Amino acid sequence: MKISQMNRLAAYYARQFPWYAELLQSQPDLDGKPPIMTANVLERHYYSAPAPENSYVYRTSGTSGGSRKAIVYSHADERRYLQVKAKLFARITSGRPIRRALADMGTGHAAATALDVFRTLGWEADAIAYDAPLAEHVERLTSFRPDLFYTMPSLLDRVACAFDDPASLGIRCIVTVGEPASPEWRSAMAASFGLQEKDVIDTYGSIEIGTIAWHDHEAGVYRLADGISAEVVQPSELGLTDLLGQDEAALLLTSTQRAAFPALRFATGDVVRGFTSGSNGQGTESTFEAIVRRIGPELKHGEKISIHDIEAAVFAHVNRVQVRAASDGNRLVVYLYGPDATPAAAARIEAEIGRKVPEIGAMISAGMLPRIEIVLAASESELPQGSVKQKKWHRPTDSN
Numbered sequence: 412m413k414i415s416q417m418n419r420l421a422a423y424y425a426r427q428f429p430w431y432a433e434l435l436q437s438q439p440d441l442d443g444k445p446p447i448m449t450a451n452v453l454e455r456h457y458y459s460a461p462a463p464e465n466s467y468v469y470r471t472s473g474t475s476g477g478s479r480k481a482i483v484y485s486h487a488d489e490r491r492y493l494q495v496k497a498k499l500f501a502r503i504t505s506g507r508p509i510r511r512a513l514a515d516m517g518t519g520h521a522a523a524t525a526l527d528v529f530r531t532l533g534w535e536a537d538a539i540a541y542d543a544p545l546a547e548h549v550e551r552l553t554s555f556r557p558d559l560f561y562t563m564p565s566l567l568d569r570v571a572c573a574f575d576d577p578a579s580l581g582i583r584c585i586v587t588v589g590e591p592a593s594p595e596w597r598s599a600m601a602a603s604f605g606l607q608e609k610d611v612i613d614t615y616g617s618i619e620i621g622t623i624a625w626h627d628h629e630a631g632v633y634r635l636a637d638g639i640s641a642e643v644v645q646p647s648e649l650g651l652t653d654l655l656g657q658d659e660a661a662l663l664l665t666s667t668q669r670a671a672f673p674a675l676r677f678a679t680g681d682v683v684r685g686f687t688s689g690s691n692g693q694g695t696e697s698t699f700e701a702i703v704r705r706i707g708p709e710l711k712h713g714e715k716i717s718i719h720d721i722e723a724a725v726f727a728h729v730n731r732v733q734v735r736a737a738s739d740g741n742r743l744v745v746y747l748y749g750p751d752a753t754p755a756a757a758a759r760i761e762a763e764i765g766r767k768v769p770e771i772g773a774m775i776s777a778g779m780l781p782r783i784e785i786v787l788a789a790s791e792s793e794l795p796q797g798s799v800k801q802k803k804w805h806r807p808t809d810s811n
Contacts, residue, residue, distance in 0.1 A: 417444055418445065420675050444676065482672060491668045495621065496528050500586070502625075503614075507559075507583055507584050511558050516541060541773065558581075564596065569780070571604070591702050612625065633683075643683065683703060721764065729752070737795050746786045747760075760785060765783075
C-alpha cells in the first residue's frame with residue numbers, strides 16, 4: 412500500500428478513535444508512515460475499551476490488567492469478513508467436488524463464522540464443539556463423512572492419531588488455520604488421510620485483521636486475501652529484542668476491510684521468511700514463503716495464550732520462582748526455577764492456566780490438545796536463556 416493511501420486510512424481511523432488521533436499527533440515522523448499498531452499500544456487504548464452496542468465482540472487471551480482482549484466487528488466488518496472468506500474458500504476448493512464440510516475448531520472468529528461460510532457456498536455444513544471429548548470428534552467425522560475438513564493443526568494431529576486408517580474417512584480436502592503448518596507437517600497429514608499434499612491447504616488469519624492469507628501449493632508461497640496489504644520490519648522497530656534468522660522479518664498488516672479496529676500497520680506477532688513485494692500484472696502483490704514463529708507476548712496453543720496469562724497463573728500459587736514460557740512447534744512448555752518450584756505447585760499452576768484461558772483448558776480436558784508441560788528446572792542454567800527482557804516466548808533451542 413502506498414504511503415498516501417496509508418495516511419488516508421489513518422485519517423479515517425483518527426475520526427473513529429480519538430486516542431488514535433492523539434497518537435498520530437504525538438508520534439515522530441516515521442518516513443511519512445503512520446505509527447505501528449503494537450500490542451502495547453492496543454492494550455493501552457483498544458482491547459479493554461467498551462464495545463459499541465449492536466456489534467460483534469470476540470475475546471482472546473489476557474492483558475497485563477487481567478482482562479481478556481476484546482476485538483470488535485461492526486455489522487459491515489462482519490459482512491465483509493464473510494464475503495472475503497467465502498471467496499477464499501471457493502478459490503482454494505475450485506475443481507474439488509465438495510458437498511459436505513465439517514468445522515472442528517476452537518472458539519475464535521473463524522470457528523464462529525465457519526458454518527455461515529460453508530452454507531454461502533451451498534455446502535451441507537456441520538461443526539463439532541471444541542470442548543467435546545475426542546470420542547465425539549471421532550464419531551462425528553465417521554458419521555458425517557465430510558468432503559472438506561476445516562480445523563487447527565493441533566486438533567488435526569489428535570484426530571489423525573485417533574483412527575487406525577484416517578484415509579477411510581474419505582476426506583477430499585483439509586483446510587487448516589490458527590497455528591503454524593510447515594510443509595513437512597502438511598505432507599505427513601496428506602499421507603495419513605490418503606491425500607496429495609496440495610489437498611492440505613493452510614490458511615492464515617487473526618481476530619484483529621480477519622482472513623489474511625492462504626498457501627498456494629503450486630507457487631510455494633502464501634498469498635494475501637482481498638483487502639490486505641503487508642510489509643515487514645525488524646523486531647527492534649516493535650520494541651522487541653528478538654534476533655531473527657536470515658531472510659526473516661516481523662509481519663505488519665493493513666486491511667481496508669475493517670472499520671471497528673485500527674487495522675493499519677498492525678503488528679501480527681508473526682515472523683515470516685522469504686517476504687517479497689512485486690508486481691503481479693494487476694498491481695503490487697506481497698507474498699512470503701513461511702510463517703516461522705511468533706514474537707511478542709502471545710502464542711497459539713489451540714487458542715491464543717499470553718505471557719500475562721502464564722504469569723497470572725504461576726503467581727497465583729507461588730512467589731519465589733523465575734518463569735520462562737517456551738514454544739516448541741505447537742507444544743507449550745512452562746519452565747519454573749526457584750524455592751517455590753515444587754511438583755505440587757506445578758500441578759496447581761497447570762490447572763490454573765486452564766482456568767485463565769477456559770477454551771484451552773476445555774480442549775486439553777477433552778483430549779484435543781496436548782497438556783501444557785511444566786518443567787521444574789534444577790538450576791538457572793536449565794531455563795531458556797535470552798536477553799535481559801525475559802517476558803517473551805522462548806524456544807527450547809534459543810541461545811540469544
